[in-house]
Amino acid sequence: VLGNVKRAISGTYHAVRQAKYARRYLAEAAYRFNRRFRLEQMLPRLATALMRCRPCPESVLRMASNFHG
Secondary structure (H helix, E strand, O other), X not given: OHHHHHHHHHHHOOOOOOHHHXXXXXXXXXXXXXXXXXXXXXXXXXXXXXXXXXXOOHHHHHXXXXXXX
C-alpha cells in the first residue's frame, strides 16, 4: 500500500520535495484510496455537491489558485 501511495503522489505531483506539504499529499492519497471502489456514486455525489455550494466570485477563485500554504 505504501508503494501505491508513493507512486500516486509522484505520478500526480512531479516535484514533491517539501515536507511541509506532506500531510496534504497523504490526505489526498487517502481520500482517493478510500473512494476507489465507489465509481458509480461519483457523479451523483459531484452533482449534489455542486447544487449545494454557493456561487463563488471569480476574485476568490483567483486567490485560491495563488495559495501556496
